[in-house]
Amino acid sequence: MAPLVEVEDLHVDFATPTGPVAAVRGVSLTVEAGECVAVVGESGSGKSVTARTLVGLAGPTARVRAARLALGGRDVRGLRPRQWRRVRGRLAGLVVQDALGSLDPLRTVGAEIGEVLATHGIVGRAERAGRAVRLLDQVHVPEPARRARQHPHQLSGGLRQRALIATAIAAEPALLIADEPTTALDVTVQAQILALLAERRDAGQSLLLISHDLAVVGRLADRVLVMRDGEIVEQGPTARLLSAPAHPYTRQLLAAVPSASSRGRRLAEPPRLREHCGVPVLSRPPLPARPPVDPGDAVLVAAGLTKRYGTHTVVRDVSLTVARGETLGLVGESGSGKSTVARIVAGLLAPDGGEVTFERAPWTGVAERARRPRRRRLQVISQDPLSSFDPRYPVGRVVAENLEPGGDRADRRERVVELLRRVGLGPDLLDRHPRGLSGGQRQRLAIARALAPRPSLIVCDEPVSALDVSVQAQILDLLAELRAADGTALLFISHDLGVVHHLADRVLVMRDGAVVEQGPVGDVFSYPRHEYTRALVDALPALVTAGRP
């Protein structure tokens, strides 16, 4: 029997005003019936374009050429729009990231599923609503009948993603294409969605999984293809590829995944492959050593923080201490209250109860006039740096605004250039605007701005969550270097346990506004005492086969 998907020498160009840009260059891949194939790569590697080309949705400016492009044994090159419509949804279903935007916000979930059923004439009009409920039940949405009548904004992220999967499988396609299906989801929800996809695969459905995260696809895929700059650089069975990566780029991707084993090591440098007791292991270069932390020398103390909105308590009795030069991790899922704690600590939100002391002086309950001169000592880095820059400020001014006062023009400019150099940005960017920078460059700029007034504490609120694994690795390396050099303390907030395990000294685990567990990061994650911490650790898609130092 012919493979379900056959792609041979696929090229996709996009017409732009400055000429064609090649997004995919000579990709070949096959997916057999019942097989799960993963395509892994960074943003811009061409992995999503490859996936969308399979359903003829690469976009109006795309030019597609291929020696062979077939779905279910049928050549789909040069299909007319009518013919494509019979392929889409029926032969191949598509699930993309961010189900809040991927389900029509003005229509009910049931109506979205019903649309697939109607389009392909799966069941008659009278049975559509009932079938939609059955499909929601099939993807384990609790109370499917009630959920079917709700709109996407009334569903949690995990339920939305399930509903989106229900729409993609409604017409029973042989192939399910999942493009970053779990990105932006909490770890426990991610684990559930991955389990659901595994269930589909075990039921005989073919899966084409697109992701930037090797750890995610490692759980699911039979084979992995690594893409870079529109080309496949390496492919093979998942276990072989993860344990003995042949291509330097694959090794670099693997080494970039932060975990317990990467503590004190660089993530973004090219790793070496070493034989260790006959087993190949990746060897990451070490990070610079840090001076020891004195737990008695607290830079920030928060005691009994409480915050309520109406009758809803979002933070209850949270206490934490950050010592000088220490990195304290704060983990929890969406709605756990961790970002509210961050805003209270940053002095952007007044708590309803409890108090914060910063550098041995009261930080909450004081007049803003008195607090303002001290604010330079405590800086913030957020998940989305772009929205924290004034859109009219060029790069140089973004940093210069936060410099300590004093010095003439030339002197200040020199300090800005030096700060940019420290975060790995060249002086040629001084007059550029942040929106023209890449995601990684923007986060570097945000770090340079935070470093400008020489703070003793930086509150980092999900600083790497919106970045690709490889860019995330660079930013984490940068933060580790800077804290070693300056002795800056970090309050590092993240939903990603791997990142926290890699970077933090101690960790607090939050759930429903309260701290459920805390301690040294190794103890908490290796021997979790609270069942919630245990659930978080178990949900983590870990790369067990490679990545030891």
Add this chain to the structure above:
Amino acid sequence: MAGSPLRPVLRRVGSGLVVLWAAATAAYLALLAAPGDTVDAIVGEGADTPQIRADIVAEWGLDRPAVVQYLDYLGRLVTGDLGRSYLLQRPVAEVIGEQLAPTLALALAAAGLGVLLAVTVAIGTAGDRRPWLRRASSGAELLLVSTPSFLIGIVLLSVLSFRFGLFPVAGAHGFGSLVLPAVTLALPIAGLLAQVLRDGLDRALDEPFVLTARARGVRERVVLLRHALRHASLPAVTLAGWLFGILLGGAVIVEQVFGRPGLGQVTLAAVTAKDMPVVLAVVTLSAAVYVAVNTAADLTYLLVDPRLRRS
């Protein structure tokens, strides 16, 4: 949400009443401040003796303090009594009632035609399927939006009525006489509405849910009508109040150009002759319709966008 679905409705109706009162008061003050004597306006072209003037002052209560006259006016307004026209010596309600039907017919025909044209054009030219048609269409829309409606009317009249005799030149007899005024009034509305709708459609077509809809095998026309148009209609609904302003202001001019009876003619005559009760009634009526249109627009918003229903 289950608490009281009527609350947003009641809140809007309440604020509508405040707007109504403000409009009536503002119109009253403006006319009070306008130059000219009320008695002169009532006397008009008729006989003018000191005795007649005294009778008029007594009959209309013009010797009372301004505040009392204002409160009297408000009181009568609440009970629905719009007063008597100085010029025509008839109840204002009767005068307006006679002229309401032709204006209403014109406004509704123009609004319906404008929306129909705008939706058709926007759907036909949204996205990047036919770039040349899109460029031509947005050029034509810009031209229509920036051309005064009387000019459009005169051009239509001179070509279709005078040269080809397809439609009557003036009057309000039957469907034929409605066509040209309605088209004149509808074209600028269609121009702007089409631009807003197309912009909304373009933005909706870039949303990820359109990609998933296409990936389900849904036809492009269905993607546009079922998904994108609802999103695009939200900013267009906001324009409903503006649309009404155009209709009202346009009707005054279009009725003049096409010699149609209607509120436009009545208003023009009343303003010229300083016929205060009629002007006040027209202003209050416009404000009432304006409030009704905007309340309806707000409620349509709630109907279209479930995300707004929560608060």
